[in-house]
Structure formats: C-alpha cells, structure tokens
Amino acid sequence: MEPEFTEKVEKRERIACLYLTFLNHPGGLSFRHIKKSLPLAYQGDSEAARRKFERDKEDLKKLGIDLIHYPPGSVTSKGREVHDHIYVPSSDIRYLPELNFSAEEARSLASVLYRAVRRLRESNQDASLLESAAAKLFFNIPEALFIDEIFKNTPQIQARNRSDDETSSLAVIHEAIRNRKLLSFEYESSSRIGKRSVEARGLIAHRGRWCLVAFCRTAGGIRHFYLDNIKNIAAVNERFEPDKNFKISLYLLHPLAIRNHEKIKVKIFYSENYEDAVSDYISEIPPALEPEKKENYFTCNVTNIEALYSWILKNPGIAEDIEPEDIKKKYNDFINEIRDYYH
C-alpha cells in the first residue's frame, strides 16, 4: 500500500509543479528547460524522460493547460523555427475577470449550482465541471456557497433537461469566439443538410433556444444558426480577424427587428382591455427600435412590418387603429390576402 501511496503523491507534486510552471511561462518552454528544472522528476535518458513528460502532458490537459508540441526543425505558430522539443499552451492563459456579482446575484447563482450539483450526485452523474466552476466563480466570496438547505416543501419541478450535444456545441463556440478560430459544422433541417464554415460573432439565448450569430463564409453574410440544428461542430485551426464593429443588438431575433425593409415609425392605438398584453409586448421590443408607450397608443420603429401585422392578427381586437395611413391600408390588404388563401 505505502509505495503506491508514495508514487501517487509524487506524481501529484510533479504535475502541480508543471502546472504552475506553465502558468508562469505562458509563452512555452523547451523540454531541456523542463528537465533541468525538475531533474528528479525526469531522470534517465532524454527520450525516455520526454515520453514520461508526454504522459504528464495529458494530465495537464485535464487541468486546463493543453500544450502544443513543436519538435526540432518545425516552425511555431508565430513563425519561429525551433531546435528543441518546445511545448506551448494552445490558447492564451487568462485569469477570471472581475465579475462583480451583487450579493443577490451571487446567492441566486450559488443556489442554482448547489441544487444542480446535488441532483447530479443523487443520480450518480459527474458534477466535477460544475464544482470547479463554482470554486472559481466564488473564490473571493466563499460565504455565498454556505447553503445548508434551500429547498422548501414545494415539490420541485424538473426543468427540461437540455441535450448534452447543445452544451458541447456551446463549449466549442465559446472557445472559437475567444480564440478567433473558424467553426465548421453541418446545419441540419428536415429537408436538407449543409456544411458551413463560419466566423462566430456572438450568441443569442432566445426563448429557451441558443442561436449562433456568425459570418457564414458559405453564404457570404451574417446568418443565425440554432444550436439544436447544428451537428459535428468543430473549431478549425484557422484564425480570422474579428469584426470590431459587430453589435449583437443589431441581430436580435425579435420579429420586429428582422431587417426586411427600411425603418418605418408606426403608431398603434390599442384597446384598453389589452393593457397588460400591450405593456408586455412593448417591454420585449429591443430598445434600438425606440418603443414608447402613451395612454392609448404606442409607437416604435419597425424593419419588419409583417411581424407587427402578425401580432395584431394573433391578438384579435387588440389594435383599434394604425398610423400612418399607408401602413394601415397594407394591414387591411394583408388580412384580405390571407382570406383569399382560403377561397
């Protein structure tokens, strides 16, 4: 028993020292330097020692430091020819930014994570990712994690369990955006599957679904891709220049904001019976469309007038009048055209 225990501890110390070493040398190190720094860890001939280090490299990867190996004679990603075995972290080592959670936010997040970890453990599933995320997120406010019992007697409703595929896609997209790597995937609908190569710009969580906003090289423009329709996603080792002027607020999925035509300012007079529904509708219109509510009407800018017509049609009786006049006329034509579909 004892030798096994000793060996395990030795390995742990070795990996810990390697981890801290690369953390302090984010530009990478030669194996010669590593061997010289840790002579007791890598004894014997150089190639055998390096093979041992290659195995340790896998453990470092599990801890979050993924090393790229440049053998002698190869050229690094920065164009430098190397004359030794060089190991460089594959992505920039970044520290957790200041998150500035309020006390309420920290409490809410901590209780959500706590319950999720408990659920996973109770069903014998791996909770280590959530545990490590919690340790990072609350490193300077550990008291937020002092949750003994947050459940009340109310039966807990189990939310829809999102697919692991969607979560894996999120992780790949996150990495691609942060490291400006091109994404490749198949975009699937029931009628066709197409291969796409895109430069990810951002993500939208819209009504319970994730949507990737990206410059699609295949289509030559910004496109939206729902994550639940994406298959075989991978970050490709090709970098792109990010669009510094990209604003996700211009690509939101609110129907009124979809850009089908030039901006039109409209005025909708509504029935007082629908006060709550109108208030909710306005509260969800992106601020960029400048929605404004008055006593019996509201105004907003629209780039997709059909969406406004469809909302009025879905809520019969909600609108009493529309201005300007030509927009009202088009609404009436819209109603009549739909009726004609059924004659």
Add this chain to the structure above:
Amino acid sequence: MKKSGATDQLRRLIQIIPILNANPGITLADLKKITDYPSENLLRRDIEKMILYGVPPFSPADFIDIWIEDDRIYLQFAAGMDRPLELSPPEWAVVQKIIAEELEIQTDGGDSRENLVSVQKKMSDFPVSFESSLSSKNRRLVIEEAISENLQLEFRYKTISSKEPEIRRVDPWALISQRGITYLIAHCFLRNSPRIFHLERMENIEIVDIERTHEPPQDLNSMISDSLIFKAPSGFKVKIAFEPVLENAVEYNFFPVSVAEYDGTDHRFKNWLTADCPVNESIWFRSMVRSFGRSMVILSPEHMRKSFLEEMNEIQTL
C-alpha cells in the same frame, strides 16, 4: 466527496489556492464546507503538502508558502494562482445550461430570474444576448411575487375557445416555459381543480391579499408531463405550406412528421415548403398559423381551412 483520481484531486487542490489567497485566515471548517472534503484532517493533510508545489528555479522562495495556525489557514505566496483561471469552455457551457434550465421554471423555492440573467451576462465577455425563456415579463413579475409570497391571484382569462373572458381566482404554484410560451400552474377555484393557464391570455392580473389554501400536489411533475400542452402532439394530421425561412419555426412549434417542397399548382406558394403536422388542439394550431401571417397557409384537411376562414372573417379590418 466521491473517490477520484490523482488529477481530480489535484484540480481540487489547485482550486483552493486562489480561495486561500483571497480569504486570509479562512478556517478549515469553512474551507471543508466549500470544497466538500470528507474530513478536515484530509483537507489539512493536503494543504500541508502544497508547500511542495512551486515554480522554476525552485529556490526556497519559489514554493507555495502556506501555514495553518489555530485551524486558520494563511497563504503568503500563491505561485501565480492569485486568482483562478477563467472558466474553461466546458465549465462556461455547463453553467449556462444549468441557468437556462432554471430560467424555464419558477416556484416558491426558486430564485430571481432577473438576477440569473444578469449573472449570465457578467459571465460572458463576448457578444451574447440573453432573453428570458419566460415571456410576458410584466405579468410574470406579478405572478412571481404572488408565488413567492404564497398569495392568491385573480385575473381575466380567455380560453382559446371562449368568446368572453372569465374571472379566475387561483392559488398559484409555478411558472413554466415550454417552447417559448409561459404557463401558470395553479389551483383554480372556478373549476375547483389544478389548471394550466397560458400567460399571454391572462389580463388584469392582481394579487389578492389572501394566503393560498391549496398546496401543490406531490404528483405535480406527473400532472405537468401528462398534460397535452407539454406533450408532443400525436393527433390528426394537418398539411401546411410556408415560406422556407420559417422552416426552423415550423419544426420548433409543430413537430412535423415530414417536410417537402410544395408541389401544388397555386403560384402564390411556388418555392414554399410543406409540412405534415400532428395536431392535438385545432384551435391552438390555427391561432399559431395565424401568427405567421401570410407566410403560412393550411392546405388540408378541409374542415381546418373552413374554420380558419371563419375566424379570419370575424377579424375586423381597420
């Protein structure tokens, strides 16, 4: 703590370093609570071994400087781990997933969704837009307050088939989101049984200053999962035609069994797609088709076309 390998144990220990750095004098008991170590002794033993972790050139000053005094832990040198590394992509994704799941429900044991959406934003330092998966924000906030205060609610409710709204008094239990639509699960005094209400059809919602008298049943989960609202439809088939740009929306809302190109003779629908959709509730289905405006049409069966036209004729032009 479940039995884990050397790397898992090391990950756990490395995560402790920034916690110790940010919280000088933290007690072993508090640290055990946070890290879920099985015992303070094991935690103490592992922390004491950290003095063997260091960085090149491994002079005495290059090792983690840590000591325990009266069950309080102090760290002088963190060897570069003064604060944690940013969340890895899988960590970020799994936290987002958990929050997104949480945002779909709201019970009196839940947490403020406004706080959680704010957390989602703060955790993401690239362009991300978060919209709550629960719709009808203003109405939702009133209901959330009633749920958290255990109070009754009253509102005008128009069912999908009713011409005039009815006044409903309920004991609210939970808000739940399904495919972008928000529902209130509650005990309804008018029907004297549990009911599911579509939030967008609730008007003039008011909190009544009376404590709720019916507690949620223990089989609430089964009640929800057995409801037609939350089940994939399996009823009669309706064929629709729609503009190709709506394909995602059709799949998301209607669960079509097949999608194909339109092969009929009506030139208005040239280049459109068609879908065969199973339908449980015909009135709901027609209201959804209506919400897609002139970009969607019911092709068959005839009785659905006829009902749709009747409803359209009742809608006044302006």
